Amino acid sequence: MPKMKSKRCAAKRFRALGNGKFKRAFKGKRHNLSNKSRKRKRNLLGMTVVDDTNQDGIRRMLPYAKKD
Numbered sequence: 001m002p003k004m005k006s007k008r009c010a011a012k013r014f015r016a017l018g019n020g021k022f023k024r025a026f027k028g029k030r031h032n033l034s035n036k037s038r039k040r041k042r043n044l045l046g047m048t049v050v051d052d053t054n055q056d057g058i059r060r061m062l063p064y065a066k067k068d
Contacts, residue, residue, distance in 0.1 A: 010061035014050065020067055022058050023047045 014022045026044040033041060050058060059065065 004063045006064065007061035010058060014058055014062065014065075015047075016062070016065040017049070018066070021055060022050045022062075022065070024050050 014024055017023055025047055028036075029041065029044040059067075
């Protein structure tokens with residue numbers, strides 16, 4: 001049986017956590033930054049956990065990510 005391939009777009013956007021969930025970056029920090037307040041841009045820094053409704057779909061795209 002050959003190895004399964006990861007979806008490269010998902011591999012660049014998501015990282016697996018130790019508990020089997022995935023983390024992602026916030027959207028909205030690429031352009032039009034002069035229209036956004038400092039507080040809003042500061043709150044877009046860092047990462048957040050992907051919602052539970054999307055975890056299974058990401059796991060299918062990343063078959064070799066750490067599992068529970």
